[in-house]
Amino acid sequence: MLGIFLRRILLAIPVLIAVASITFFLVRLAPGGPFDADKAVSEQVLKNLNEAYNLNAPLSEQYFDYMSGILVGDFGPSFRFPGRSVTELIMTGLPVTFELAIYSMLIALFIGILSGVTAALKRNTFLDYIPMSIAMIGICVPTFLLGPLLVLIFGINLELLPVSGWGQLPGDKILPSLTLGFAYAAYIARLSRGGMLEILNQDFIRTARAKGLSEKMVVIKHAMQGGLIPVVSFLGPAVAGLLAGSFVVETIFQIPGLGRFYVEAAFNRDYTMILGTTIFFSFMIVFFNLLSDIVALWLNPRSRDT
Amino acid sequence: MSQSSSLWSDAIRRLFKNKAAVAGAVVLVVLIVLAAFAPWIAPYPYAYQNLDLGASPPSSAHLLGTDVLGRDLLSRILYGARISLLVGFIATTVALVIGVSWGIIAGYSGGKVDSVMMRIVDILYGLPFIIFIILLMVIFGRNLWLLFLAIGAVEWLTMARIVRAQVLSLKNQEFVLAAQAMGVSNFAMFKRHLLPNILGPVAVYATLTIPQVMLLESFLSFLGLGIQPPMSSWGTLIKDGVESMEEYSWLLIYPGLTFTITLFALNFFGDGLRDALDPKTSE
Numbered sequence: 001m002l003g004i005f006l007r008r009i010l011l012a013i014p015v016l017i018a019v020a021s022i023t024f025f026l027v028r029l030a031p032g033g034p035f036d037a038d039k040a041v042s043e044q045v046l047k048n049l050n051e052a053y054n055l056n057a058p059l060s061e062q063y064f065d066y067m068s069g070i071l072v073g074d075f076g077p078s079f080r081f082p083g084r085s086v087t088e089l090i091m092t093g094l095p096v097t098f099e100l101a102i103y104s105m106l107i108a109l110f111i112g113i114l115s116g117v118t119a120a121l122k123r124n125t126f127l128d129y130i131p132m133s134i135a136m137i138g139i140c141v142p143t144f145l146l147g148p149l150l151v152l153i154f155g156i157n158l159e160l161l162p163v164s165g166w167g168q169l170p171g172d173k174i175l176p177s178l179t180l181g182f183a184y185a186a187y188i189a190r191l192s193r194g195g196m197l198e199i200l201n202q203d204f205i206r207t208a209r210a211k212g213l214s215e216k217m218v219v220i221k222h223a224m225q226g227g228l229i230p231v232v233s234f235l236g237p238a239v240a241g242l243l244a245g246s247f248v249v250e251t252i253f254q255i256p257g258l259g260r261f262y263v264e265a266a267f268n269r270d271y272t273m274i275l276g277t278t279i280f281f282s283f284m285i286v287f288f289n290l291l292s293d294i295v296a297l298w299l300n301p302r303s304r305d306t
Numbered sequence: 307m308s309q310s311s312s313l314w315s316d317a318i319r320r321l322f323k324n325k326a327a328v329a330g331a332v333v334l335v336v337l338i339v340l341a342a343f344a345p346w347i348a349p350y351p352y353a354y355q356n357l358d359l360g361a362s363p364p365s366s367a368h369l370l371g372t373d374v375l376g377r378d379l380l381s382r383i384l385y386g387a388r389i390s391l392l393v394g395f396i397a398t399t400v401a402l403v404i405g406v407s408w409g410i411i412a413g414y415s416g417g418k419v420d421s422v423m424m425r426i427v428d429i430l431y432g433l434p435f436i437i438f439i440i441l442l443m444v445i446f447g448r449n450l451w452l453l454f455l456a457i458g459a460v461e462w463l464t465m466a467r468i469v470r471a472q473v474l475s476l477k478n479q480e481f482v483l484a485a486q487a488m489g490v491s492n493f494a495m496f497k498r499h500l501l502p503n504i505l506g507p508v509a510v511y512a513t514l515t516i517p518q519v520m521l522l523e524s525f526l527s528f529l530g531l532g533i534q535p536p537m538s539s540w541g542t543l544i545k546d547g548v549e550s551m552e553e554y555s556w557l558l559i560y561p562g563l564t565f566t567i568t569l570f571a572l573n574f575f576g577d578g579l580r581d582a583l584d585p586k587t588s589e
Contacts, residue, residue: 015429026441140569142521144528144541145562148548156552244436247529252548262437263529266444274444278437 005294012286017067019282024066027275028059053077075276080268086276093258096166100176100249100257101242105235107181112188113231119189120196120227121219131189138186143245147179147252166255176253180245184238188231196227229299236292240285317506320582327578333571341387348381353536361554371556373546379557382538383564389539390565393454393523394516394572400458401519402512405465406504410496412466413473424470427463435460436522443531453532457519468511472504506583513576517569524565540565 050056057065069076075086115131122128141149154175155163162172199205200223208218246259254260258277265273321327340347349369356376364371370379412423439456446452476482476499485499524541526532528548533539540561547558 011428018429023441026445029445136570136573140517140573141566142524142569144525144548145544145558145566148544148551148558149562152551152555152558240436244525248525251529262440266440266529266531269444274441278441281437 004297008290008293012290015286016283019286020067020070020279021063023275023278023282024063027271053079070279075279076272078270078273080265080270080273086273089261089273090258090277090280093256093261096255097243097246097250097257097259100166100173100180100246100255101239103173103177104181104184104242104245105238107177108184108188109231111181111185113192113228115185116189116192117196117219117224117227119193120200123197128193132193135186135189138182139190141183143179143183144248144252146182147175147249150175150179151252164252164254166253166257172253176249176255179252180242180249183245184242187234187238191230191234192228195230196223199223199227225299229296232292232299233296234292236289239288243281243285317579317582321578324578324581326574327582330571330574330578333567334575337387337568337571338391340384341391344381344384344388348378348384350378350381352377352382352385352538354378354381361550361557363554363556370560371554373557374550374554379543379560382543383540383561386538386540386543386561387564389450389533389537390520390523390541390568393457393539394520396454397457397461397519397523398512398515400455401461401465401515402508404459405462406469406501406508408462408466409469410473410500410504413470414477414492414495414500416474416477420470424467427466431463436525439522439526440529440531443526450533453523453526457522460522461515461519465508465511465515468507469504472507473500476500476503510576510580510583513572513579517572517576520565520569520572540568 055062066076073087075090078084078086078089081089115135119128119131151163154161161175162169163175165172166176167173205218205223208222209215213221243259246257247263248259249255250257250260251263261273262277262281264270265277354377356372359372359376361374361376362368362372368378368380370383372378373382408423408427412420415423439453439460442452442456482495482499485495490498520540523532523539524544527539527541528545530545533542535542543561544558544565547554547561551558
């Protein structure tokens with residue numbers, strides 16, 4: 001058991017180094033320097049800029065500088081926001097995105113597990129069909145369509161909720177969180193239904209029922225622990241999707257989070273910002289994949305003994 | 307031969323019984339025909355502007371209305387279908403070719419080759435590919451073919467795993483051993499014995515990959531990192547629709563509806579195909 005964890009963690013290290021290196025060199029491959037975008041600068045200024053950002057040093061030296069910087073959480077300066085470091089920008093956006101992600105995940109878990117488990121227990125009744133049809137819609141309607149539609153309905157037509165912003169008007173966090181959470185609620189509902197159906201047919205559930213446990217105990221204490229393993233395994237990869245979703249949701253609702261910073265950096269060709277955020281995102285994704293793998297392993301009694 | 311054809315004819319029979327899957331297939335066929343013949347069917351060229359008209363609601367001249375530049379929305383949706391479906395099919399084909407070859411080679415070779423190849427897949431799985439695609443689009447410009455390749459290069463991983471698992475289970479079966487004993491070359495082995503037997507799961511996964519790929523493309527286009535104007539994919543149409551939805555809601559609703567219906571059709575068809583080919587999974 002401990003061996004598996006250690007191997008997973010050891011495997012993650014080369015992945016992270018590879019991600020950081022590939023990103024670093026990809027960004028260097030980009031045509032044009034970081035300063036020749038909109039305004040032409042004089043040669044002397046350019047030289048000084050390159051000097052200041054140490055861009056004249058040999059590539060290998062820059063690479064090792066950058067990599068050792070990452071180790072202490074330093075992603076270098078932003079090329080577009082002079083005087084601000086990428087780390088600073090990430091730290092400004094991160095809490096907002098984090099809050100958005102937490103709310104969406106809570107919504108997704110609550111709705112998803114509740115409807116998935118209910119659907120599995122009331123299989124082939126309308127309590128199964130209706131939530132599962134809605135889940136199909138949730139999977140087929142992309143976030144970038146759902147968000148604007150919700151804005152159109154609740155923000156513009158019914159005028160119930162603010163159409164944009166984050167923490168400025170009461171209730172402006174509801175629509176973004178719902179938009180981002182809905183697709184995950186759908187996936188989680190399908191996964192928990194499938195997982196529960198599989199578990200409910202097994203012998204130990206029959207045993208639990210036979211020894212006279214109440215149905216509630218059987219479901220909560222015995223079935224859900226195993227039935228929800230697919231959900232836990234899904235949560236790690238979901239973080240990657242959540243980030244991608246935050247790009248869209250933060251753009252639609254004009255939320256000053258990491259996702260919007262990233263998209264703006266991509267548009268402005270702020271290479272150091274792209275580089276830094278890409279590496280930062282990768283670290284988060286690898287970390288959460290690892291975490292959900294470990295939790296799923298730990299929940300599964302079959303793998304616990306080995 | 308008669309055995310394999312009966313497997314497929316059974317599957318087709320089961321598929322036809324599944325109403326959702328048939329409906330999905332019909333929608334898809336109609337869409338593909340419309341997209342293929344868009345230049346002849348569409349009432350206007352996709353870049354034709356009528357600035358005097360501006361954004362007008364659906365009317366008899368413009369069945370789905372026009373956008374802010376006076377371009378006919380129906381025509382743009384039809385032309386957009388070409389791009390969106392093309393991305394779906396080409397990127398899925400790229401994923402298919404890489405994934406199937408990778409999986410067959412890894413599974414059939416076994417041993418060290420297999421473990422190295424699958425370890426590479428494991429490592430790639432952990433990478434944040436959406437971010438990498440955005441990075442590629444930023445660095446190398448918003449090139450249509452690069453988009454196809456980049457998306458295809460992301461989606462092959464699961465395919466490789468599925469194919470490898472299939473090959474592993476086939477490898478020790480008698481007909482493969484017999485073929486080996488008769489000295490069949492590796493290439494003939496792939497073509498004659500392995501490929502036909504993994505076709506089912508591959509077909510299923512491919513149909514389910516297409517909607518994912520289309521979502522990814524429209525996601526990029528929505529962020530402004532995909533297809534560039536005046537060309538339109540459904541993603542760019544939805545993006546344009548969002549920008550003017552307060553005044554002209556039809557610009558969001560019709561492209562959105564088309565896209566959603568297509569995704570539904572693909573998912574229903576894919577699910578139906580899976581159930582038809584593997585009756586065990588359908589309950």
